[in-house]
Amino acid sequence: AQSVTQPDIHITVSEGASLELRCNYSYGATPYLFWYVQSPGQGLQLLLKYFSGDTLVQGIKGFEAEFKRSQSSFNLRKPSVHWSDAAEYFCAVGASNFGNEKLTFGTGTRLTIIP
Amino acid sequence: DADVTQTPRNRITKTGKRIMLECSQTKGHDRMYWYRQDPGLGLRLIYYSFDVKDINKGEISDGYSVSRQAQAKFSLSLESAIPNQTALYFCATARGAGVIEQFFGPGTRLTVL
Numbered sequence: 209a210q211s212v213t214q215p216d217i218h219i220t221v222s223e224g225a226s227l228e229l230r231c232n233y234s235y236g237a238t239p240y241l242f243w244y245v246q247s248p249g250q251g252l253q254l255l256l257k258y259f260s261g262d263t264l265v266q267g268i269k270g271f272e273a274e275f276k277r278s279q280s281s282f283n284l285r286k287p288s289v290h291w292s293d294a295a296e297y298f299c300a301v302g303a304s305n306f307g308n309e310k311l312t313f314g315t316g317t318r319l320t321i322i323p
Numbered sequence: 324d325a326d327v328t329q330t331p332r333n334r335i336t337k338t339g340k341r342i343m344l345e346c347s348q349t350k351g352h353d354r355m356y357w358y359r360q361d362p363g364l365g366l367r368l369i370y371y372s373f374d375v376k377d378i379n380k381g382e383i384s385d386g387y388s389v390s391r392q393a394q395a396k397f398s399l400s401l402e403s404a405i406p407n408q409t410a411l412y413f414c415a416t417a418r419g420a421g422v423i424e425q426f427f428g429p430g431t432r433l434t435v436l
Contacts, residue, residue, distance in 0.1 A: 217363070242424070244427075249429075250430075251327075251427035251428050251429045251430055252366075252413065252415075252427040254424050254425075254426075257424060298365060298366065310368060310371065310381075311368075313365040313366040313367075314365055315363055315364060315365040316365050
């Protein structure tokens with residue numbers, strides 16, 4: 209069964225600073241990987257996804273993530289955060305076997321931005 | 324208008340009451356999901372449906388039931404609510420086979436007293 213670990217429960221960064229949120233996954237085959245963002249009082253919005261191909265994927269709002277198979281990681285990055293990036297971020301891994309398509313989510317990382 | 328809507332958005336109920344949470348979508352997707360979110364636990368899958376006649380239990384289905392009334396509607400019921408079912412509930416939809424992006428509703432905050 210697949211699993212996701214987000215080791216950082218809460219991260220605080222200054223506005224304009226760079227950001228990296230960590231995600232490690234466990235899955236026996238090639239994973240399908242996602243990052244979602246949840247703004248306060250909102251549902252989840254997809255930031256980016258990795259299915260295959262280029263291991264560096266670009267998403268919305270200036271975010272990117274890099275798939276590293278050797279480290280079983282899919283870390284999310286942004287070179288310069290904005291106050292509006294304050295939210296909770298979830299990494300998810302998808303099962304690829306037909307008829308059993310589900311997402312397994314990590315426990316989330318809450319991002320606080322300070323002036 | 325939102326593609327995935329959930330009603331109600333907030334609900335306070337008492338232990339033992341029956342409650343239904345509803346989800347509707349205009350995306351034309353065949354797959355629908357119910358999750359609950361608890362602080363520190365992320366999202367956990369309750370039930371999912373790949374079409375009107377295909378309903379499956381997720382990892383935490385005990386105490387819940389679902390109904391897929393039409394392709395566009397997927398309801399979650401708590402037959403006898405208990406306080407540890409206090410949580411934020413999300414409905415999601417997806418289209419097609421294989422692992423694909425899920426689209427989430429705004430959530431329903433349920434409090435069981």
